[in-house]
Amino acid sequence: MGTAKPRPPGKNSVAHVQPLPDKTFIIDNGAYTMKAGYAPDFPPPEDEDKGLSACTTIPNAIAKSRGARIYVGAQIDTNVTDWNQMLFRRPLEKGYTVNWEAQKEIWENSFFDEKTVRSKDLRLAEPEDTTLIFTEAPNALPALQKNADEIIMEEWGFGGYLRCVGPSLNAWNEVQSIFEDPVLQQQPGFPVSPTECLLVVDSGYSHTTVTPVYKGQPIQRGIRRLDLGGKHLTNYLKELVSLRQYNMLDETYIMNDVKQSVCFVSNDFGRDLERTWEGNCTRGQPDLEEGVVVDYVLPDPNRGKKGFMRPRDPLLGSKKKQAILSGASAERISEDVLVLGNERFTVPEILFTPSDIGMKSAGIPDMILQSLSVLPTGLHPAFLANILVVGGNSLLPGFMERLETELRQNASAECVVRVRRPKDPIRFAWLGASRLATNKEELRKVAITRQEYQEYGSAWTGRKFSGAL
Amino acid sequence: MYHVEIIPNTSSTATPGWTYVRDKGFDPAKAAIAPSLGRKRGIRDTGRTELSSRQTNAIVRHLAELDRENPNNAPLVPVPARQRDPSRADASRGTRTKTTSNVRRVLQSQKTFRNYLDDEEAALAQAASTPGGPGASQRLPLNKITKPSSSRRSSTPAKTPRPEPSRSKKDIPLPSSSRNPSDNTIPSESQPQPQIRQDAEQSDSSLITSQYDSDPLLKSYIPPAPSERLMHTLLSEPPLTYNASRAGSPITGKSTRRFCCLCGYWGKIRCRRCHQRTCGGMKCYKTHEESRCGAIYV
Numbered sequence: 001m002g003t004a005k006p007r008p009p010g011k012n013s014v015a016h017v018q019p020l021p022d023k024t025f026i027i028d029n030g031a032y033t034m035k036a037g038y039a040p041d042f043p044p045p046e047d048e049d050k051g052l053s054a055c056t057t058i059p060n061a062i063a064k065s066r067g068a069r070i071y072v073g074a075q076i077d078t079n080v081t082d083w084n085q086m087l088f089r090r091p092l093e094k095g096y097t098v099n100w101e102a103q104k105e106i107w108e109n110s111f112f113d114e115k116t117v118r119s120k121d122l123r124l125a126e127p128e129d130t131t132l133i134f135t136e137a138p139n140a141l142p143a144l145q146k147n148a149d150e151i152i153m154e155e156w157g158f159g160g161y162l163r164c165v166g167p168s169l170n171a172w173n174e175v176q177s178i179f180e181d182p183v184l185q186q187q188p189g190f191p192v193s194p195t196e197c198l199l200v201v202d203s204g205y206s207h208t209t210v211t212p213v214y215k216g217q218p219i220q221r222g223i224r225r226l227d228l229g230g231k232h233l234t235n236y237l238k239e240l241v242s243l244r245q246y247n248m249l250d251e252t253y254i255m256n257d258v259k260q261s262v263c264f265v266s267n268d269f270g271r272d273l274e275r276t277w278e279g280n281c282t283r284g285q286p287d288l289e290e291g292v293v294v295d296y297v298l299p300d301p302n303r304g305k306k307g308f309m310r311p312r313d314p315l316l317g318s319k320k321k322q323a324i325l326s327g328a329s330a331e332r333i334s335e336d337v338l339v340l341g342n343e344r345f346t347v348p349e350i351l352f353t354p355s356d357i358g359m360k361s362a363g364i365p366d367m368i369l370q371s372l373s374v375l376p377t378g379l380h381p382a383f384l385a386n387i388l389v390v391g392g393n394s395l396l397p398g399f400m401e402r403l404e405t406e407l408r409q410n411a412s413a414e415c416v417v418r419v420r421r422p423k424d425p426i427r428f429a430w431l432g433a434s435r436l437a438t439n440k441e442e443l444r445k446v447a448i449t450r451q452e453y454q455e456y457g458s459a460w461t462g463r464k465f466s467g468a469l
Numbered sequence: 470m471y472h473v474e475i476i477p478n479t480s481s482t483a484t485p486g487w488t489y490v491r492d493k494g495f496d497p498a499k500a501a502i503a504p505s506l507g508r509k510r511g512i513r514d515t516g517r518t519e520l521s522s523r524q525t526n527a528i529v530r531h532l533a534e535l536d537r538e539n540p541n542n543a544p545l546v547p548v549p550a551r552q553r554d555p556s557r558a559d560a561s562r563g564t565r566t567k568t569t570s571n572v573r574r575v576l577q578s579q580k581t582f583r584n585y586l587d588d589e590e591a592a593l594a595q596a597a598s599t600p601g602g603p604g605a606s607q608r609l610p611l612n613k614i615t616k617p618s619s620s621r622r623s624s625t626p627a628k629t630p631r632p633e634p635s636r637s638k639k640d641i642p643l644p645s646s647s648r649n650p651s652d653n654t655i656p657s658e659s660q661p662q663p664q665i666r667q668d669a670e671q672s673d674s675s676l677i678t679s680q681y682d683s684d685p686l687l688k689s690y691i692p693p694a695p696s697e698r699l700m701h702t703l704l705s706e707p708p709l710t711y712n713a714s715r716a717g718s719p720i721t722g723k724s725t726r727r728f729c730c731l732c733g734y735w736g737k738i739r740c741r742r743c744h745q746r747t748c749g750g751m752k753c754y755k756t757h758e759e760s761r762c763g764a765i766y767v
Contacts, residue, residue, distance in 0.1 A: 064546040072549065087539050089546035093582035100575050105548045139714040141585050147578075150571040214700060220708040224716045232535040239534070240733065250540050277734045278750060342733045355725045357535070358528035360718050367716040376699060377692040410720075414691065458571070467705060 018451050020160035020444055024437035025111075025124060026055075026133040028166060028430045029103075031092035032205035032230065032392070034060045035430040036111065037121060039133075039437035044192060048423060048431065055430045056122055058110050062089045062102055072109045074118050082301040086253045094227070095137040095206035096144050100151050112156070124156075131160030131447060133433050138165045138209055138223045142462060149461045153453045162447035163465050167200040167211040168218045169432035170388055170422075178420045179386060191439040197382035199371075201364065201403075202429075203393035205230045208351065208364060210371045212383055216436075217467075222371045226361055228351055230392050234259050236357070237347045245338055254307065258296050258338065259347065261309045265398035266345035267405065276341035292344065298336040312339065348396050352406065365406035384415040390425040586711060593710065729753050730761075 028035040037054040045051045059076040066085040080086070091103035109116045111124040124130060132152060136145065145163065153161060171194040176183045194216030202209045206229045212222040238255040242248050248255055266272045275292045295316070299307040313319070316337060350356050352363040362370060368387070372380050384407070389400060404419040411417050422428045437443060448464055463469050681687050695703075708714075727736035729748035736746025738754065743762050747753040 062546050062548060070546070070549045087543050087546050089548075090538060096582060098580070098582050098585065101577070102548050104576060105551070108551070139708050139711050141589050141711060143585050143588060147575045150569075151575050154569045155572045214704060217704050219703050220706045221703065223709065223714050225714050226716045227536075231538070235535045235537065244732070252539065273734060277748070278732065278752070346728070346733055353723075353726070355719065355723075356728070357531065358524075359532060362716045362719040366720050369720060370717055375703070376695040378694040381691070382694075466707065468707070 018449055020131050020440070020447055020449060021129045023129060024131045024133060024160075024434075024443070026430055026433045026437065027107075028135045028169075028427075028433065029092070029097055030060060030204060031090055031095055032060065033057045033426070034106075034110075035427050037430070037434075039434040042438050044435045044438045051431050051434060052424060052427055054121060054434070055427050056118070057427065058106075058118075060090060060092065060103075060106060062106065063087065064089075072116075073106045074110060081304070083251075083253045083299065084301060085250045088252070092206065095204065095229075096140050097136070097148055098144060100147060104151070104155070127156040127158045128450065129159050131162070131437070131443070132158040133162045133164070133437060133447075135166035135169065135429060135433070136163060137207070138167065138211055138218060138220075139225065145462055145465070146458050149453075149458045149465075153450065153458070153461070157450060159450050160447050161450075161453070161461075162443065164446070165211065165218050166429050167202045167209060167390070168213045168216060169429045169436060170200050170390055171195050171198045171213040171216045172432035172435045173422070173428060174435075175386070175388060175420075175422075178388070178422055179418055191441060192435045193439070193442075194436075195386075197379065197386050199368065199383040199387045201368065201387060201389045201391075201394075203229065203351065203364070203389065203391040203399075205392065208367075208391070208393070210364075210368050212371060212375060212379075214379075219375060222375050224367045224371045226351070226354065226364060226367055228354060228359070228361075230256075230259075232350070233263065233347050233393070236350065237263070237343055240343045240347070241338060241340075244343075246336070254299060257299075257307055258340070260395075261307075262294055262296055262340050262344050263348050263396055264345055265348045265352070265396050265402045267398055267402050269345070269349060272345055273342055293339065293341040294344070296338040296340055298338060300335065345398075348393070348399070351393065352402060363406075365403060365410060368407060369410055380412065381415045384411055385418050387417070387419045388428075389419060389421045390428045392426055394421050394425045589711065731756055 024039040026035075026037060026039055035055055035057055037056055040051065040054060058074045060073070061076060062073075063071045063076050063080070064087045065071070065080065065082060067082070071079055089099075089102055091097055091099045091101075091106065093099070097103055111117060111122055112127075114123060114125075117123045134148065134152060136148070148163060149161075152158060152163075172192060173195075174183070175195050175198060194213075196215055198213045200209075200211045200213055202211065208226040208229055210222070210224045212219040234252060234256045237259050238248050238252065241255065241258075272292055293312045294309050295312055296309050297307055299305055346356070350359075352365065354361045354363055372383060375383070387403075387407070389403065393399065400419055400421055404417060407419065408417045424431075446465075448461055453461055460469070727746045728734065729736045730745045731753040732748055732750070734748035734750070734753075737749045739746050740754075740757060740762055745757065745762070747757050
């Protein structure tokens with residue numbers, strides 16, 4: 001940290017500064033997956049699917065199988081057959097890029113090394129002729145920001161560079177249609193502009209954040225974070241299942257699949273809990289438990305079978321015995337089944353009621369209200385009516401309904417509450433960034449060039465991206 | 470350290486090992502009827518409202534467990550070594566110069582997030598003790614931040630200047646295309662965007678006026694949208710620190726729910742020895758008593 005004030009030459013040199021490179025590459029660097037690809041040319045495609053066709057989701061991890069084989073990035077999705085006892089190393093901790101040793105390896109593998117890059121669209125052949133948009137979680141530590149700036153600009157030497165808060169990029173998307181507002185007709189030839197007020201709830205792998213975004217910029221004082229995300233849900237489910245049924249403590253990946261296929265957010269927690277209690281079922285009301293309790297058949301790597309969910313079969317045990325006696329197909333005998341009852345909804349419940357696991361923190365609806373409470377009241381109606389939920393957890397069934405119900409109950413009655421989710425909540429920030437990239441004038445204002453970095457260094461870069469210059 | 474020992478009295482020998490406890494968790498109606506225990510709460514039921522340090526430790530440990538990437542004693546997955554083929558390395562590096570000292574430092578750093586966070590906290594503490602230090606201007610230290618507390622305060626922090634009521638319409642430029650005919654017919658409070666609502670208020674003349682319009686009881690209060698200058702101030706604020714941006718304790722005062730430590734149903738009864746909850750089904754309690762009860766499991 002230098003004691004010097006921002007140096008005045010920053011302004012003088014703008015005149016002869018070199019322009020940003022035309023090509024823009026965007027990496028939304030998430031803890032679980034990174035979303036990457038080149039931004040389209042100027043008139044961005046109207047259609048969301050078309051805009052996303054350039055975006056690829058790559059696991060941001062190095063994995064090690066029980067046979068001690070190492071898989072990097074995209075190889076995890078394609079090359080792995082046996083998921084048992086898979087170990088992962090992720091460069092991001094708590095949502096922030098911490099370990100650049102691992103991150104560099106994954107990036108090299110996915111974007112720079114022509115031997116391993118998956119497609120032409122992901123190859124970063126000439127970083128010096130490319131602008132990089134790199135996302136970070138809000139409230140990042142300055143030391144980590146500095147590390148990112150230095151390695152991106154000094155190791156790969158991108159021609160242009162912008163580091164920005166990931167959730168705020170969502171505001172660049174065309175969100176009016178998601179909120180069923182009249183779509184503002186975009187004049188052909190006019191640059192894309194961000195929406196005015198948007199409250200972004202980003203529930204990801206490491207944490208859940210609330211970011212009020214005003215005209216594409218985050219309002220810093222309103223950003224709040226709940227330190228619970230998809231990872232915690234998976235681990236909690238793993239723990240409950242291991243306590244009640246099989247020991248699954250080593251099977252993080254498999255339990256993640258179980259979570260994605262069985263978990264839901266309950267809209268009537270008490271009723272659902274009654275429906276899954278054994279005590280109620282033994283009193284001759286078998287229909288009560290139907291619908292909530294399910295079986296999950298665990299994957300069988302030897303047969304190359306994937307895990308799947310199916311309705312509860314209470315007679316499974318006796319059927320199995322019969323099958324053994326009658327010498328039926330081995331398939332039926334060898335399958336392992338997890339019975340999932342209240343785990344299905346008590347696990348995602350911790351996002352809404354963290355006190356269930358003893359955490360003294362507000363749940364997501366309360367956190368939204370806390371975020372609003374430090375903003376001028378005049379902004380409350382606009383933010384409450386424009387709540388956008390992104391991130392993988394928003395795909396849990398019932399999540400949106402529950403959030404809207406609880407917010408409606410607690411928010412001021414005069415305000416309209418609208419909670420919406422884009423079609424693809426995981427790649428939506430990337431899509432927003434790709435639309436920002438088509439607005440060259442705006443991008444030029446916030447991004448820096450390689451020349452500027454070489455001239456002023458990383459401390460200046462940090463101040464520039466924090467908006468202090 | 471003093472030692473508290475509970476001496477069993479003779480009358481309790483015949484009782485089973487569990488007690489019924491009032492379940493305050495899930496029925497708000499019942500919770501409202503039950504009288505508050507008042508000042509003597511701490512004497513009558515200790516260990517339920519306030520967590521003992523042992524319980525707090527258990528929760529912290531549990532949360533750390535949930536935050537874990539891999540199982541407990543798994544070794545760190547190594548980064549595979551790249552083949553350093555000199556000709557290829559040159560080609561892939563392109564016009565890049567050789568690795569700088571910064572890059573080397575960042576790549577070799579084995580610091581974890583915890584280390585970085587501790588560093589920052591230390592730097593902030595130092596900046597706070599020496600006013601006008603370099604860090605003070607960058608980020609607000611913890612104690613200077615208006616953090617929402619559990620008791621609901623005024624929804625607008627004192628620091629924020631109130632938006633002046635007599636603001637002209639040109640404070641916020643309104644895109645002309647957002648004016649659509651429906652704005653004129655719907656009452657203004659249902660409009661999500663304050664700017665559009667402003668617009669609607671101006672064209673209020675098309676609404677039917679009645680004598681109750683100015684009734685203070687019927688009037689809906691809509692705060693004016695903040696001025697451009699205020700928004701500019703808000704946007705140029707530095708980010709909060711990592712710890713300050715964490716969500717506060719819950720606003721809505723729901724009491725903590727307790728669950729059976731085995732099956733996950735409501736924890737209706739509490740073990741007398743270890744204070745863990747189980748559900749009313751005797752199966753769970755039996756299992757607990759036989760295999761899990763005891764101080765070491767708490």
